[in-house]
Amino acid sequence: MTPFWILAPVMVIAALGLLFARKAVHAALGLAVVMISLAILYAAQGAPFLFAVQIIVYTGAIMMLFLFVLMLVGVDSSESLRETIAGQRVAAAAVGLAFGLVMVTVVGQAVASPVTGLDQANANGNVEGLAALMFGPYILAVQFTAALLITAVLGAMVMAHHESLLPKRSQADLARQRMRDYAELGVHPGNAPTPGVFARHNAVDTPALLPDGSPLEESVSESIIGRGQVRSGYDDAVDDMVKRLETPEQTDEDGDGK
Amino acid sequence: MSEYITLSMILFTIGAVGVLVRRNAIIVFMCVELMLNATNLAFVSFSRQHGNLDGQLAAFFVMVVAAAEVVIGLAIIISIYRTRRTTSVDDASLLKS
Amino acid sequence: MLDLQWLLIAIPLASGALLLVWGKESDRFGHLIGTAASAASFVLGVVLFVTLMGEGADDRSHAVSLFTWIDAGTFHVEMSFVYDQLSALFVLLITGVGTLIHVYSIGYMAHDERRRRFFAFLNLFVAAMLTLVLAGDYLVLFLGWEGVGLASYLLIGFWQHKPSAAAAAKKAFVVNRVGDIGMALAIMLMFAQFGTSAIAAVNAAAPGATDTVTTSLGLLLLLGACGKSAQVPLQSWLLDAMEGPTPVSALIHAATMVTAGVYLVVRSNAIFDASEVARTAVIIVGLVTLLAGAWIGCAKDDIKKALAGSTMSQIGYMMLAAGLGPAGYAFAVFHLITHGFFKANMFLGAGSVMHGMDDDVDMRHYGGLRTMMPVTFATFGLGYLAIIGVPPFAGFWSKDKIIEAAFGQNLWVGLGALLGAGVTAFYMTRLMIMTFLSEKRWREDVHPHESPRVMTWPLIGLAALSAVGGVLLLGDWIVEWLEPVVGHAEHHELAVPAIVLTLIITAVVAVGVVAAVAFYRREPIAGETPADDSVSLFARAGRHELYGNELNDALVVRPTTHLTRLLVWFDGKGIDGFVTGTADRLGDTSQLLRKPQTGYVRSYALMMFAGVAIVVLCLLAVTLA
Numbered sequence: 001m002t003p004f005w006i007l008a009p010v011m012v013i014a015a016l017g018l019l020f021a022r023k024a025v026h027a028a029l030g031l032a033v034v035m036i037s038l039a040i041l042y043a044a045q046g047a048p049f050l051f052a053v054q055i056i057v058y059t060g061a062i063m064m065l066f067l068f069v070l071m072l073v074g075v076d077s078s079e080s081l082r083e084t085i086a087g088q089r090v091a092a093a094a095v096g097l098a099f100g101l102v103m104v105t106v107v108g109q110a111v112a113s114p115v116t117g118l119d120q121a122n123a124n125g126n127v128e129g130l131a132a133l134m135f136g137p138y139i140l141a142v143q144f145t146a147a148l149l150i151t152a153v154l155g156a157m158v159m160a161h162h163e164s165l166l167p168k169r170s171q172a173d174l175a176r177q178r179m180r181d182y183a184e185l186g187v188h189p190g191n192a193p194t195p196g197v198f199a200r201h202n203a204v205d206t207p208a209l210l211p212d213g214s215p216l217e218e219s220v221s222e223s224i225i226g227r228g229q230v231r232s233g234y235d236d237a238v239d240d241m242v243k244r245l246e247t248p249e250q251t252d253e254d255g256d257g258k
Numbered sequence: 259m260s261e262y263i264t265l266s267m268i269l270f271t272i273g274a275v276g277v278l279v280r281r282n283a284i285i286v287f288m289c290v291e292l293m294l295n296a297t298n299l300a301f302v303s304f305s306r307q308h309g310n311l312d313g314q315l316a317a318f319f320v321m322v323v324a325a326a327e328v329v330i331g332l333a334i335i336i337s338i339y340r341t342r343r344t345t346s347v348d349d350a351s352l353l354k355s
Numbered sequence: 356m357l358d359l360q361w362l363l364i365a366i367p368l369a370s371g372a373l374l375l376v377w378g379k380e381s382d383r384f385g386h387l388i389g390t391a392a393s394a395a396s397f398v399l400g401v402v403l404f405v406t407l408m409g410e411g412a413d414d415r416s417h418a419v420s421l422f423t424w425i426d427a428g429t430f431h432v433e434m435s436f437v438y439d440q441l442s443a444l445f446v447l448l449i450t451g452v453g454t455l456i457h458v459y460s461i462g463y464m465a466h467d468e469r470r471r472r473f474f475a476f477l478n479l480f481v482a483a484m485l486t487l488v489l490a491g492d493y494l495v496l497f498l499g500w501e502g503v504g505l506a507s508y509l510l511i512g513f514w515q516h517k518p519s520a521a522a523a524a525k526k527a528f529v530v531n532r533v534g535d536i537g538m539a540l541a542i543m544l545m546f547a548q549f550g551t552s553a554i555a556a557v558n559a560a561a562p563g564a565t566d567t568v569t570t571s572l573g574l575l576l577l578l579g580a581c582g583k584s585a586q587v588p589l590q591s592w593l594l595d596a597m598e599g600p601t602p603v604s605a606l607i608h609a610a611t612m613v614t615a616g617v618y619l620v621v622r623s624n625a626i627f628d629a630s631e632v633a634r635t636a637v638i639i640v641g642l643v644t645l646l647a648g649a650w651i652g653c654a655k656d657d658i659k660k661a662l663a664g665s666t667m668s669q670i671g672y673m674m675l676a677a678g679l680g681p682a683g684y685a686f687a688v689f690h691l692i693t694h695g696f697f698k699a700n701m702f703l704g705a706g707s708v709m710h711g712m713d714d715d716v717d718m719r720h721y722g723g724l725r726t727m728m729p730v731t732f733a734t735f736g737l738g739y740l741a742i743i744g745v746p747p748f749a750g751f752w753s754k755d756k757i758i759e760a761a762f763g764q765n766l767w768v769g770l771g772a773l774l775g776a777g778v779t780a781f782y783m784t785r786l787m788i789m790t791f792l793s794e795k796r797w798r799e800d801v802h803p804h805e806s807p808r809v810m811t812w813p814l815i816g817l818a819a820l821s822a823v824g825g826v827l828l829l830g831d832w833i834v835e836w837l838e839p840v841v842g843h844a845e846h847h848e849l850a851v852p853a854i855v856l857t858l859i860i861t862a863v864v865a866v867g868v869v870a871a872v873a874f875y876r877r878e879p880i881a882g883e884t885p886a887d888d889s890v891s892l893f894a895r896a897g898r899h900e901l902y903g904n905e906l907n908d909a910l911v912v913r914p915t916t917h918l919t920r921l922l923v924w925f926d927g928k929g930i931d932g933f934v935t936g937t938a939d940r941l942g943d944t945s946q947l948l949r950k951p952q953t954g955y956v957r958s959y960a961l962m963m964f965a966g967v968a969i970v971v972l973c974l975l976a977v978t979l980a
Binding site for chain 1: 305307334
């Protein structure tokens with residue numbers, strides 16, 4: 001019983017993390033914790049095969065899939081905590097509490113019959129026992145499951161497939177488009193300068209400086225802008241930095257009196 | 259025995275409430291997975307209680323179906339994200355109006 | 356020859372239809388066609404009459420069936436006509452007086468741009484009236500009955516640009532409908548009781564029917580007759596009907612249509628013979644109308660309305676006579692015919708006066724027209740002498756016989772009729788004095804003149820008939836002539852010799868004349884109608900037509916209006932309220948149910964989850980219980 005009492009609180013806390021985590025990645029981590037703990041509980045309850053499958057399928061495949069999608073969508077996209085539907089949270093909490101209480105108190109008690117244990121069923125080995133059942137009485141279900149998996153694969157392919165409605169644009173098309181944009185919208189036709197050009201501080205997170213000394217935001221990668229990690233390229237900020245770099249002794253003397 | 263069932267119920271309820279309160283479609287999906295896992299735990303526990311392997315087999319099938327479902331579900335989320343640039347379930351409120 | 360009776364109807368009907376559908380080019384000669392049609396009918400009527408005279412006395416009822424009108428199971432109606440002694444007289448009256456009035460109208464309506472249409476309606480009326488009197492089946496009679504009602508409606512409202520005329524037409528129509536209900540119910544009752552509505556069959560079956568049936572039939576027919584003949588209590592429309600052109604008043608509202616009620620009673624004599632109650636009701640109605648009409652005639656200053664009151668009164672005489680049973684039927688018809696002559700004559704005379712006085716109808720604006728309109732005066736004078744019953748003019752013979760018969764029935768009825776004769780003399784003398792004698796009270800710019808010959812010749816013709824109409828009674832000709840139709844009357848010996856009664860009647864008439872002369876020659880007649888509060892109660896009541904309209908308003912119109920309002924209110928608030936209320940409540944409920952439909956998946960999921968919780972609770976409750 002020990003693993004249970006150790007794992008149960010952990011699992012509940014991790015599950016609650018799903019409810020309260022602001023970032024989707026944290027929620028995913030919480031779910032992973034619950035799943036691994038479940039695998040251990042399976043093992044503790046005489047289901048070594050499920051233990052393995054839980055680890056491989058759930059924690060290995062499904063959770064990876066989740067994380068993969070999260071990466072595609074944007075790892076740090078965190079949702080606003082403001083509830084949009086009036087009373088949704090209160091009602092959900094109330095209903096959830098009521099449901100949980102009923103289930104825990106009544107259903108939990110109602111099934112309190114003597115435990116038979118799996119020693120006899122697992123006598124020939126757990127995997128062999130499951131296999132006997134799976135390819136015995138449940139063979140039809142296995143067939144259907146196979147069909148289901150194939151359908152799911154096809155569905156995923158169809159869904160993820162991006163139908164291109166227009167012919168692929170050639171280099172000439174792109175060049176023409178660029179010139180048209182320049183003519184009509186005034187968009188600069190050439191490449192943006194790489195970050196750090198002419199800047200005192202040469203790094204990818206600092207915008208290039210134009211000849212008049214103003215920073216060019218477009219020169220920095222969009223993902224860096226998205227994370228808000230751009231360093232200002234304005235003159236005064238740079239000048240401050242330069243001053244600090246140019247007079248290390250002075251700063252040092254003032255700092256620790258060497 | 260009943261402590262396993264109780265844990266299963268708690269996890270299930272947490273998953274259900276999560277479905278209701280979270281707006282990020284991916285998290286909602288995770289909560290659904292949590293509910294499935296909670297039932298799996300119940301299956302396995304009942305399997306031990308009754309001394310046969312049918313419950314474990316059911317849990318196995320749930321896992322297989324869940325795998326298929328996750329594939330499809332995430333594909334849907336991806337394609338919605340592609341067109342709407344969001345994964346919030348509230349934005350897809352086309353049922354009204 | 357007698358089979359051609361349907362032509363009597365067909366000629367004016369065809370002419371009327373022709374005039375209605377023919378375009379404007381017929382405006383120049385349309386009136387001639389109309390008159391010719393009426394005249395042709397008259398000529399045919401005379402020929403038929405002569406033919407009928409040639410038949411044996413018991414052989415003079417000639418029935419003809421044109422076609423089967425309605426044939427549905429046991430319900431069988433022939434489009435049948437009967438030409439017998441009674442209808443023969445009516446045919447002559449209608450077509451004869453009708454033709455004269457057509458001729459008169461040529462002049463009277465000369466300046467009306469819708470004259471052609473007027474003649475079309477007149478022809479229509481003649482056709483309908485002939486259908487009524489020739490009908491061999493009550494349903495065919497009803498067809499004519501409604502036809503004359505329609506023609507009357509169209510002609511009263513002929514000057515439809517006048518709101519008063521339109522209202523009068525509507526009133527006549529509506530009041531007539533009340534009577535028609537009686538008529539329709541009577542016909543239905545005949546079908547129910549006798550299985551037929553053929554007049555001959557009904558008359559044959561009536562003596563064998565129970566009292567209840569004959570009494571109901573009699574009273575229902577009387578209701579119909581009251582409506583058509585403007586008898587109390589359905590009298591109110593006749594005075595308003597004077598809004599129509601004067602020839603219409605003469606033909607329809609004096610000579611022919613309004614006597615249709617009398618015709619109906621006489622025609623249904625077997626029913627009335629079988630029911631004492633119905634006959635008594637007819638006598639009462641006739642007597643009351645007789646006196647009421649005379650009363651109104653005394654008080655009206657409008658020459659046409661005074662004459663209309665007189666018409667009511669004279670028809671009252673006819674009704675009274677018809678109510679006396681076999682003893683009176685012939686005299687009722689006799690008075691009807693003589694009245695047709697002299698009243699049409701006087702109405703046309705009044706029209707002639709109006710023609711000369713710029714369509715003014717107020718007798719207080721007349722006076723001294725004797726010299727200006729000699730022909731009109733002379734012809735009107737003859738009609739006057741006839742109506743008040745001066746021997747040997749037509750009215751003397753007919754009215755004398757009726758009063759005599761009334762005394763034979765009951766002393767009080769006789770006295771009432773006698774009083775009516777005196778009052779008739781009074782109001783007619785008043786009318787004569789105010790119009791033709793006395794001093795001139797003309798309005799300015801009025802230049803009275805004699806009417807054109809086309810109008811005076813009919814007057815002369817009718818005046819001549821008024822003078823000599825009494826010859827029909829020579830040797831009791833009309834009584835014997837009608838006997839096969841209306842039955843034989845036992846002759847009652849009166850307490851006093853007939854000649855004494857005649858002298859008394861003449862004396863009463865003389866008293867009436869003298870009273871009027873004394874009253875209206877004593878001092879100059881006022882040029883304007885005196886105000887209501889300056890005249891006696893008696894005159895005031897007469898002026899207001901004995902408050903008949905007010906009575907109708909109070910007893911029928913207002914309660915009906917209130918009932919209608921109540922029903923409308925109930926319909927609006929109750930029935931509609933229930934329906935719309937249900938819809939509104941459903942709408943409100945839907946609004947309430949709409950609230951949870953946020954469109955958010957999570958809301959729906961919450962509801963589903965709550966539902967699951969409830970289902971689990973229920974399951975537990977069932978399991979644990």
